[in-house]
Amino acid sequence: MFQNTKCECGHQNPAGTVLCEACGRSLDEGGAAEELLEMRYDGAARRSQKSHPSVLDRIWNFFSSVKIAVYMIVITLIGASLGTIYPQENTFLTTQDLGDYYRDTYGLSGEIYYALGLSHTFESWWFVSLLVLIGTSLVVCSLDRVLPLYRALNKQQIRKHESFLLRQRAAYRGDIEGDPEAWTDRFEQAARKRRYKVIRKDGALLAEKHRFSRWGPYINHIGLIVFLLAVLARAVPAWQMDQYVTIPEGDTVRIEDTNYFVKNEKFTVEFYGDEELPAELKGTLRAKLYRTDAVLYECRSGCTAASGQPELVEVARHPIEVNSPLEYDGLKLYQFDFDNKAVLREVKPVVIDKATGETYGPFTLKMRDPETTFEVGPYRLELKQNFMEFAIGEDGNPITKSRDPKAPAFIFMVYGPGLDEKGEPYIYFPMQKDKAAFSQDKLNAAIADRLEIKVNGMENVSFVEYTTFLNVRKDLAMPYIWVGLGISMLGLVMGAYWHHRRIWLRVDGSRATIGAHTNKNWYGMRADLAAALKAAGNETDPKSLDNGGNRT
Amino acid sequence: MNWLDLSSSAFIAAFFLYCFGFLFYVMAIAGRKWSHGDPAGHERKWGRIAFIVSALGLAAQLTFFFTRWIGQGHIPVSNMYEFMTFLGMAVMLAFVIIFLIYRKPILGMFALPLVIIIIAYASVFPQESQPLIPALNSYWLKIHVTTAALGEAFLAVGFAAGLLHLLRTVDYASKEKSARRERFWVEVTMFMLIVAVGFIISVFSFRMAGYEAEFRQETADVTQAGEAVSNVETVRYTMPPIVQPFNSELLHADAFLGVDEPLLEAPSWMNGINAGRKLNTVVWSLLTGAILYGLLRLAFRKQLGAVIHPMTTDIDPDDLDEISYRAIAIGFPIFTLGALIFAMIWAQIAWSRFWGWDPKEVWALITWLFYSAYLHLRLSRGWHGKRSSWLTVIGFVIIMFTLIGVNLVIAGLHSYAGV
Numbered sequence: 001m002f003q004n005t006k007c008e009c010g011h012q013n014p015a016g017t018v019l020c021e022a023c024g025r026s027l028d029e030g031g032a033a034e035e036l037l038e039m040r041y042d043g044a045a046r047r048s049q050k051s052h053p054s055v056l057d058r059i060w061n062f063f064s065s066v067k068i069a070v071y072m073i074v075i076t077l078i079g080a081s082l083g084t085i086y087p088q089e090n091t092f093l094t095t096q097d098l099g100d101y102y103r104d105t106y107g108l109s110g111e112i113y114y115a116l117g118l119s120h121t122f123e124s125w126w127f128v129s130l131l132v133l134i135g136t137s138l139v140v141c142s143l144d145r146v147l148p149l150y151r152a153l154n155k156q157q158i159r160k161h162e163s164f165l166l167r168q169r170a171a172y173r174g175d176i177e178g179d180p181e182a183w184t185d186r187f188e189q190a191a192r193k194r195r196y197k198v199i200r201k202d203g204a205l206l207a208e209k210h211r212f213s214r215w216g217p218y219i220n221h222i223g224l225i226v227f228l229l230a231v232l233a234r235a236v237p238a239w240q241m242d243q244y245v246t247i248p249e250g251d252t253v254r255i256e257d258t259n260y261f262v263k264n265e266k267f268t269v270e271f272y273g274d275e276e277l278p279a280e281l282k283g284t285l286r287a288k289l290y291r292t293d294a295v296l297y298e299c300r301s302g303c304t305a306a307s308g309q310p311e312l313v314e315v316a317r318h319p320i321e322v323n324s325p326l327e328y329d330g331l332k333l334y335q336f337d338f339d340n341k342a343v344l345r346e347v348k349p350v351v352i353d354k355a356t357g358e359t360y361g362p363f364t365l366k367m368r369d370p371e372t373t374f375e376v377g378p379y380r381l382e383l384k385q386n387f388m389e390f391a392i393g394e395d396g397n398p399i400t401k402s403r404d405p406k407a408p409a410f411i412f413m414v415y416g417p418g419l420d421e422k423g424e425p426y427i428y429f430p431m432q433k434d435k436a437a438f439s440q441d442k443l444n445a446a447i448a449d450r451l452e453i454k455v456n457g458m459e460n461v462s463f464v465e466y467t468t469f470l471n472v473r474k475d476l477a478m479p480y481i482w483v484g485l486g487i488s489m490l491g492l493v494m495g496a497y498w499h500h501r502r503i504w505l506r507v508d509g510s511r512a513t514i515g516a517h518t519n520k521n522w523y524g525m526r527a528d529l530a531a532a533l534k535a536a537g538n539e540t541d542p543k544s545l546d547n548g549g550n551r552t
Numbered sequence: 553m554n555w556l557d558l559s560s561s562a563f564i565a566a567f568f569l570y571c572f573g574f575l576f577y578v579m580a581i582a583g584r585k586w587s588h589g590d591p592a593g594h595e596r597k598w599g600r601i602a603f604i605v606s607a608l609g610l611a612a613q614l615t616f617f618f619t620r621w622i623g624q625g626h627i628p629v630s631n632m633y634e635f636m637t638f639l640g641m642a643v644m645l646a647f648v649i650i651f652l653i654y655r656k657p658i659l660g661m662f663a664l665p666l667v668i669i670i671i672a673y674a675s676v677f678p679q680e681s682q683p684l685i686p687a688l689n690s691y692w693l694k695i696h697v698t699t700a701a702l703g704e705a706f707l708a709v710g711f712a713a714g715l716l717h718l719l720r721t722v723d724y725a726s727k728e729k730s731a732r733r734e735r736f737w738v739e740v741t742m743f744m745l746i747v748a749v750g751f752i753i754s755v756f757s758f759r760m761a762g763y764e765a766e767f768r769q770e771t772a773d774v775t776q777a778g779e780a781v782s783n784v785e786t787v788r789y790t791m792p793p794i795v796q797p798f799n800s801e802l803l804h805a806d807a808f809l810g811v812d813e814p815l816l817e818a819p820s821w822m823n824g825i826n827a828g829r830k831l832n833t834v835v836w837s838l839l840t841g842a843i844l845y846g847l848l849r850l851a852f853r854k855q856l857g858a859v860i861h862p863m864t865t866d867i868d869p870d871d872l873d874e875i876s877y878r879a880i881a882i883g884f885p886i887f888t889l890g891a892l893i894f895a896m897i898w899a900q901i902a903w904s905r906f907w908g909w910d911p912k913e914v915w916a917l918i919t920w921l922f923y924s925a926y927l928h929l930r931l932s933r934g935w936h937g938k939r940s941s942w943l944t945v946i947g948f949v950i951i952m953f954t955l956i957g958v959n960l961v962i963a964g965l966h967s968y969a970g971v
Contacts, residue, residue: 040932
């Protein structure tokens with residue numbers, strides 16, 4: 001389509017221009033003379049408006065369309081709402097048999113939900129793609145508009161065509177009594193009083209304020225782009241850590257893949273007393289506080305389990321509470337959960353020589369990180385294997401079901417009087433229930449007649465009352481996330497709470513023609529214009545300045 | 553008299569002041585015809601009285617808020633009752649700010665009922681002050697919840713002005729199909745507001761009558777370890793059971809209109825612990841709402857929109873459109889800050905991740921996306937007037953779902969207790 005872009009005033013405009021860059025006359029021949037002007041981007045051509053678009057231009061045009069952007073926003077919105085119908089997969093700790101879970105819990109609709117992949121909506125390819133498309137659209141839309149708008153606002157003509165002025169949404173035409181120069185002076189003073197910047201040239205005047213608010217939306221978009229890039233950057237493995245550590249009270253545990261160790265010095269849980277609770281909650285347990293008094297150590301040498309005693313240096317100490325993580329050098333430890341099931345910490349068993357009835361010991365056997373050799377009287381015990389939750393696997397060999405000492409078992413090689421010189425194996429279950437369940441004596445068979453390892457009395461057993469679960473996080477992209485959001489917020493405030501207002505005035509003889517434009521709050525715009533007119537000598541009702549029709 | 557008692561009294565005072573404020577606004581707008589030839593003077597006078605009374609209501613509610621804060625030692629926004637009353641107060645605050653800019657009394661006729669409904673809805677929930685659980689014990693509770701609610705309040709005022717704009721511009725004389733469709737949807741919107749009133753009325757009527765019914769419900773569940781277990785629980789109804797819980801047996805029910813057993817059973821997929829009771833509440837709300845609506849229709853003998861439409865003709869529709877847009881333009885950044893940015897900061901501190909696709913988070917994002925679509929459609933695609941007003945109505949539905957629906961229908965980290 002051929003479009004004449006040369007204005008009557010002689011200025012050659014780029015294709016797609018709506019209002020002449022020089023005089024402001026409408027280039028759209030078809031528009032009715034009384035219709036309001038389209039003032040978006042000040043009538044400048046957007047980058048995407050070319051007369052002969054190439055393939056690249058077409059892609060650019062696709063992403064530069066606000067219509068497309070709105071479609072993408074609406075599709076994302078609908079997709080996201082689908083993701084909230086049933087709980088997402090990541091809310092479950094296990095990933096096994098989730099299909100069955102959805103079917104059993106929610107019936108047929110749950111089965112369909114799972115089959116469609118809606119149970120992981122927010123990690124699905126289409127949802128992530130939508131976010132990437134929106135990000136692209138943000139970049140392209142902004143570039144497409146901000147540069148032409150910048151040029152248009154930077155080289156504004158003061159004297160505008162009359163049709164430009166009268167086709168603004170707020171317009172005025174009236175006769176001046178007395179000296180036009182003095183009238184314009186009074187108009188200017190009133191505008192300056194309302195903090196307009198005023199430029200005058202050849203009997204024409206431009207009063208403008210808060211132009212910076214026009215950049216608000218673009219600054220907001222830049223912030224969102226930084227935010228989205230930072231979110232993508234979180235996929236870099238080295239920038240991210242997310243793991244959980246389980247620490248029984250009093251223990252020190254290594255944070256995997258780091259040189260840090262963390263100690264749970266004391267775990268505290270407090271509940272509200274009845275006197276602090278309202279009537280309906282009396283008698284219920286309402287948590288008041290969860291706290292892990294934690295110490296963070298950095299390991300200097302001997303850090304792996306094989307290399308013996310690690311050399312630890314304390315680097316941070318903090319009472320970790322739900323809203324108060326421990327922070328050290330980009331590493332953050334959060335209170336995640338706790339367990340108050342008593343867990344076996346250590347036992348102090350004795351060795352009994354069944355032949356003589358003599359008792360030796362006791363020796364200290366820790367459930368976690370036990371020592372590997374024990375000298376007990378004439379005996380020497382070498383720890384060959386230990387199991388935290390003992391079970392017999394499908395192939396008949398012993399396995400451990402978990403890493404928590406729920407059913408601990410220890411296999412020692414025992415050397416000493418009356419035993420084979422090469423040593424004899426002995427399996428030991430510290431807990432009485434396991435001893436019976438797995439028939440310790442039968443397993444030990446031959447040696448069980450000559451030797452027994454057992455605990456004498458509960459005073460030789462110690463439990464950990466509380467185990468804390470901490471979430472260990474490292475997220476190096478976070479500063480960029482906050483910066484992006486900060487920029488975005490700044491742009492929003494600039495764009496929403498200030499309004500770009502312009503008043504164009506031209507005086508022809510004793511007749512003043514005025515047009516005014518703003519991107520929002522026409523109320524204020526008309527009030528400003530009416531105040532300036534009143535000061536100049538032409539009192540007008542603000543409402544009468546309204547040209548009606550569409551607004552931008 | 554301790555702080556909490558003082559607080560409760562202030563709340564009741566605020567509620568009645570709002571009700572009177574609303575009546576005076578109606579007087580200011582609808583009473584113009586009885587003004588003996590000076591409608592503008594009448595509106596100015598009664599509009600001022602209405603504003604003063606409403607502002608006194610706001611002062612009373614601020615008293616309620618701060619005395620409760622002092623009385624319980626933490627900011628009262630930590631359960632559904634406290635949050636909803638705060639939201640009502642925020643809507644009132646947003647209305648006062650928008651009113652002071654534009655000075656249109658008719659706005660009060662729409663904003664005040666909204667505030668009254670929200671506050672009455674709040675009173676449905678348990679009102680005892682509860683001590684904070686560790687997760688809420690952070691100064692971010694104050695910052696996040698208050699800014700989010702204030703942002704939502706401005707968006708709600710945008711809805712009030714948008715609905716008013718629709719009532720003003722929809723053609724109540726035309727027989728054209730498009731005009732009839734518009735009238736229908738305005739009527740649907742009015743009906744939904746009346747259902748909200750119906751909900752409140754049914755809850756309080758049966759509560760005052762002390763109604764009670766009990767069921768024993770058996771539910772199937774799967775434990776974390778993958779074992780199927782069945783739980784037997786007692787479900788207590790405070791409204792006569794039209795719908796009983798799925799797979800349940802009646803223990804006892806007070807008779808209501810001579811009926812003392814349920815009429816229907818909830819469908820099997822509604823097998824959550826309180827799903828049956830919630831469904832029953834919804835049925836009662838719709839029923840009461842429908843009766844109320846029917847009575848109003850009988851009294852006026854025309855659509856409710858057609859009743860209000862003539863009162864709006866004195867105001868310029870463009871001004872209403874502008875007020876609605878302005879309220880949303882003011883609210884959007886506040887909402888972004890409170891419901892997304894502050895939420896992310898707090899989530900990072902409390903839950904170790906700034907975003908976790910929790911239903912409440914997702915719905916806050918949906919609200920934000922919706923209003924950003926609204927702004928783009930308006931600024932770049934020229935959606936003004938009616939189209940823009942319809943969007944404010946949809947937006948308000950989304951906000952209400954985010955605030956209430958998510959908590960009642962979808963469980964998540966933000967769940968407060970439900971009725």
